Amino acid sequence: MRNIGKSFAGVPALSGVDFEVRPGEIHALLGANGAGKSTLMKILSGAYTNDSGDIVIDGGTAAIRTPADAKANGIHCVYQEVDTALVPQLTVTENVMLDRISAPGGKGWLRWGSLHREAESVLSQLGAHIPVRKRVSELTLAEKQLVLIARLLTEQARYVIFDEPTAPLSLDEAERLFGVMQQLKNNGIGCIFITHRLPEVFRMCDRITVMRDGRRVMTAETQHTDIEEVVREMLGRSFAEEYPKTDAVIGSTVLTVSKLSRARYVRDVSFEVRAGEIVAIVGLVGAGKTELSRLLFGADKKDSGDVRVYGRQLDLSDPASAIAGGIALVPEERRKQGILVSESVGRNLSLPILKTLTRLGFISKQRETRNAASIIERLGIKTSSPALQTMYLSGGNQQKVSIGKWLSTDVAVFVFDEPTKGVDIGAKSDIFRIIGQLAEQGKAIVYLTCEFTEAMGIADRILVMCDGRLAGSFLREEATQEQLLLYASGGGEVNG
Known part of the structure; x- marks a missing residue:
C-alpha cells in the first residue's frame, strides 16, 4: 500500500x-x-x-x-x-x-x-x-x-x-x-x-x-x-493536553470490591475507593472495564465476590438494588443506556427521583422544572428549554444530562465508563470539572477509560486492567503512559 x-x-x-x-x-x-x-x-x-x-x-x-x-x-x-x-x-x-x-x-x-x-x-x-x-x-x-x-x-x-x-x-x-x-x-x-x-x-x-x-x-x-x-x-512523546484537577480532601473508605468475578470478563477484581478519591481503571478495548462497571451497577449478575458501600454488603441483583445501595453508573453507551433520547431534558434529569416529585400518583411539573433548571445551570447544559427532546443536544450535553440525573440523589459512588467518548474538547473539560466537583463533595469516583492521558490528568490513583484482571496499581504522580500501556498490554507483572 x-x-x-x-x-x-x-x-x-x-x-x-x-x-x-x-x-x-x-x-x-x-x-x-x-x-x-x-x-x-x-x-x-x-x-x-x-x-x-x-x-x-x-x-x-x-x-x-x-x-x-x-x-x-x-x-x-x-x-x-x-x-x-x-x-x-x-x-x-x-x-x-x-x-x-x-x-x-x-x-x-x-x-x-x-x-x-x-x-x-x-x-x-x-x-x-x-x-x-x-x-x-x-x-x-x-x-x-x-x-x-x-x-x-x-x-x-x-x-x-x-x-x-x-x-x-x-x-x-x-x-x-x-x-x-x-x-x-x-x-x-x-x-x-x-x-x-x-x-x-x-x-x-x-x-x-x-x-x-x-x-x-x-x-x-x-x-x-x-x-x-x-x-x-x-x-507520541508529548503529554499535550492538560486536565483540570482539583485537590479534594480524601476521607475514609466508601467502596470496597472483593474478588468480583464474572466468567472470563472480570476475574478476581479487588479494590477500594475512598471519599473524595478518583480511582481510574484503565485498559485497552476488551480488557473488561465495561463488564466491571455493569457488575458494580447490578446490570449483570456476578459469579462470585462482593461489593460494599460504607461496609454494608450490597445485593446488586439489579440496577435498582445498586442505586438503593448508593452506586450510580454513567454508562459508555449513553444514547442506549444513559438517557432516554425521545424524552425531554427535564424528564431525563428527574428519572431517578420521580418518587420525590410525585404526589398522589402525579408528577409535579413545578418541582420537575425547578429540579431541571437547577441542574442545567449547575452543569452548564446548553439547551433552549428543559422541554427540548434530549436527542437534539450535542454529544457533550447529552453526557451532562446522563451525569446530571444523579445529582439530586444521595448516591455515594459514581461509576463513569468512558465518559468522554464522542464529545468535543470543550465538553471534555466540563465533564472533568463536574467529576472534580463530585470528588470535592466527598463522593467516591470510579473512572473507567482507555484514554491513559485522561486517567493521569484527573485520577488520584490508577489501576490497570488486562484480560479481566487488575494488572497494576500506580499513584498519579508515579504513573507514565509507557508504564500504563505496558501493563495494559500484558507486559507487566499481574498483581494478585
Whole structure:
C-alpha cells in the first residue's frame, strides 16, 4: 500500500500511509484507538475506497473497490466477530465450501461425500478435528475461527488480515490459533496481525508497523525493537493536553470490591475507593472495564465476590438494588443506556427521583422544572428549554444530562465508563470539572477509560486492567503512559 490517503467529511483519517506485507510473514499493525489501523485495513479489504495512493500486488496496481475485488486478489479477513462471516444454520462443510456451493450458475449436482472429505482434509491441515456435518451454531468461538480460516484456504487466500482475533479467546484457544497462523506463514501466506497485546506481537511477528494519528510512524523488524520503543511510538512523546484537577480532601473508605468475578470478563477484581478519591481503571478495548462497571451497577449478575458501600454488603441483583445501595453508573453507551433520547431534558434529569416529585400518583411539573433548571445551570447544559427532546443536544450535553440525573440523589459512588467518548474538547473539560466537583463533595469516583492521558490528568490513583484482571496499581504522580500501556498490554507483572 503506497501513499494511502482517506478523509471523511473533509477530516483526514489517513495521510500518506505506506504499508507492505511479504508472502510468508506475520506483520503486526499497531496503534492506539483512532490511529487509523481499521481504516487502512478496510481499504485493503474493499470495505472503503482510498482517496489517494495505490495498492500494488506482485508489481501491478490492484483496483480494490469492493470486498469481492479484495477476495479476487487473495485478500481475506478474520475478525473477532466471526459470526458475521459464517452462516450459523449451515453445517461446517457448507460454510467451508460456501463460495463453491453458492457460485452463480452452479456446477451440476453437488457431491456431498466429496465435499465433506475435502472440508475434513482442510481442517486437518489446521490441526482441527471438528465434525463437518455439525451446524456452525453449535461450535465454540475458537472452532468457528478455524472454520473461517479453513474456508480461506479453499479460496486460495494469499494475504489474511487478523483483526484482534485473540481478544475473545481463552489462553488455550489463543495458543491453538497461533499454531494455525504459523502454518499459514509456513505455507507462504502473508498475515497482518492487529492486536493490543504486545507480548503476542513479539512472540509471533516478523515485523511491526505502528500508526499514530492517521500516519505510519514506525516499521521495524521485531528483533530490532522492544516493547518500550513500540509503546513510545504508539503514544507520541508529548503529554499535550492538560486536565483540570482539583485537590479534594480524601476521607475514609466508601467502596470496597472483593474478588468480583464474572466468567472470563472480570476475574478476581479487588479494590477500594475512598471519599473524595478518583480511582481510574484503565485498559485497552476488551480488557473488561465495561463488564466491571455493569457488575458494580447490578446490570449483570456476578459469579462470585462482593461489593460494599460504607461496609454494608450490597445485593446488586439489579440496577435498582445498586442505586438503593448508593452506586450510580454513567454508562459508555449513553444514547442506549444513559438517557432516554425521545424524552425531554427535564424528564431525563428527574428519572431517578420521580418518587420525590410525585404526589398522589402525579408528577409535579413545578418541582420537575425547578429540579431541571437547577441542574442545567449547575452543569452548564446548553439547551433552549428543559422541554427540548434530549436527542437534539450535542454529544457533550447529552453526557451532562446522563451525569446530571444523579445529582439530586444521595448516591455515594459514581461509576463513569468512558465518559468522554464522542464529545468535543470543550465538553471534555466540563465533564472533568463536574467529576472534580463530585470528588470535592466527598463522593467516591470510579473512572473507567482507555484514554491513559485522561486517567493521569484527573485520577488520584490508577489501576490497570488486562484480560479481566487488575494488572497494576500506580499513584498519579508515579504513573507514565509507557508504564500504563505496558501493563495494559500484558507486559507487566499481574498483581494478585
